[in-house]
Amino acid sequence: MLGVIGIILSLALLMYLAYRGITVLVLAPLLALLAALFTGGTPLMATYTEVFMKNLANYVKLYFPVFMLGALFGKVMEDSGSAKAIAHYIASKLGKEKAIMAVVLSCAILTYGGVSLFVVAFAVYPVAAHLFKEAGIPKRLIPGAIALGSFTFTMTALPGTPQIQNAIPMPFFGTNAYAAPILGIVAAIIMAGLGIWWLQTRAKKAMAEGEGYGYHPNESFTEIDESKLPSFWVALVPIILVLVINFILSKYYFPRINADYLAQEPYKTSLKSVAGIWSLIIALVIAIITAFVIHRNRIDNILKTLNNGIFGSFLPILNTASEVGYGNVIASLASFVIIKNAILGISSNPLISEAISVNILAGITGSASGGMSIALGALGKQYMEMATQMGINPEALHRIATIACGGLDSLPHNGAVVTLLGICGMTHKESYKDIGMVSVVIPLIALVVALILASFGIV
Incomplete structure (x- = not known):
């Protein structure tokens, strides 16, 4: 029992101290060893x-290649002006009357194309601020609109998204980025539809009460020089390449090749375990090269963009990997058997158990990728065995895990939430209610619907 208390205390401290701003690079090993200390007899x-x-x-x-290439791709899209070009084009076409829709759609296209959500927030915010100010929509709703387009359906639900959250389940379940397309599309429609409805309802109510954009004296805008931006369609080319090449490789090329050599030394793996990751890596490499070529005259210093993009991937992957190391220490402790049995005992259905465990751990760690990695690292094998025995399609496990990781992860201590509020110049008190609704409450509703559909064998 003391060991269980140690694990719970360790998790509580991880959540609290991470919220206080202490890096998980320090917290994860120390708190993992704290939990081990409570078990007694564990060699630290x-x-x-x-x-x-x-x-x-x-x-x-x-996962380092996916993190590195994803960060580099986002940097190229940022430095070339492509991210701003896409956001500006959509905003100009939809107009200030549909400002919320324009911001959500801009963020969605960028994140679904593989651009980092942090890059998206920086690129879209100036456009969103202009639109909201012209339309008289309260600025406090901008973080919610960006969160809806970046943190939700394009990150976790839509099949094919190259975001890391969609790549993590692949080795566990032998799936690819397009796993369970029906579940993903239905969940995405729920998240996007209810999210936009919520934000528009809030905007109409505020405007009817005469609130307006608000007074923000510390705000400064950088005017967008359209002459220096690529055209919308040119900016969109690398994004289309990522999605199309990933689809072709994962669905048609790799499943048809003979890769028996992978079972032998020194590889000792299977094509099913690596094909999804390989497809994504190749797609990102081709898209990055293409982006560098077509934007070579718009990027001031290609070497600087290359280095900054790659360096920008180091902290995110080490943070997540540290959380994975933490999770595996917890899973190795004898006391964890009690917790694991409790989680598995929540339901005999592995989909429900998986959804709950991923959500809880994502909430505790404040990280969608970290929480899912911990949950699948500790219980993924059992979920796969249970699903096989019950005739459940592994693709359903993949998609439920990705949708689940995008629920409680966006609690107030989430790093992306804190960063987004900082970019927008808003506080938790001003904007978190809307962020929480579109990135926590509504995704949980979508998860429940996805679970119901999956229980009927729909993938």
């Missing part, structure tokens, strides 16, 4: 080097 140094660091390294080995 061996646990650190052979469990924590080993699993951290394995995660980096598996």
